[in-house]
Amino acid sequence: MKFDWKLQPLQRKLEWDLDLARGRVAAARLRFEQAGDAVRGLEEIHAAQAAAALAATRRGADPALHKQALAWLLSAETRLLHRRTECTRAKAELAAARTECRRCNERLEALSALHDEAQVRFAYAERREAGKEADFAWLASRSAQEPA
Numbered sequence: 001m002k003f004d005w006k007l008q009p010l011q012r013k014l015e016w017d018l019d020l021a022r023g024r025v026a027a028a029r030l031r032f033e034q035a036g037d038a039v040r041g042l043e044e045i046h047a048a049q050a051a052a053a054l055a056a057t058r059r060g061a062d063p064a065l066h067k068q069a070l071a072w073l074l075s076a077e078t079r080l081l082h083r084r085t086e087c088t089r090a091k092a093e094l095a096a097a098r099t100e101c102r103r104c105n106e107r108l109e110a111l112s113a114l115h116d117e118a119q120v121r122f123a124y125a126e127r128r129e130a131g132k133e134a135d136f137a138w139l140a141s142r143s144a145q146e147p148a
Helices: 008-059 063-145
Strands: none
């Protein structure tokens, strides 16, 4: 007799779900890294421009140019805030994707444990049945050898 695992379709579905969840984790990680890179790049540019504006103020530069530099800094801060918000959102998406991946993995591991347990029970039943058949065969051979 052959072991027949009735939950095989469910196990395949859980494996596919886990693969998809891993893909979502990879995509979310990429978005988070890109958002972090964008934030760091803007922070560097912002720091350099702020230092240049401060140096221009100390030199007594043209007030109109200084005003433009401050307006640019304000605009850069707005962009930086937007990028930081994107980075925070990407971090939350990554955490959610990791949680989903962990949940899928736990479900698959639980089903695999059930599968292993079912195989052990099946093997035990097979051995027990083989033992019964051997006992019957032995009894039949003993009864055939006895004189009537």
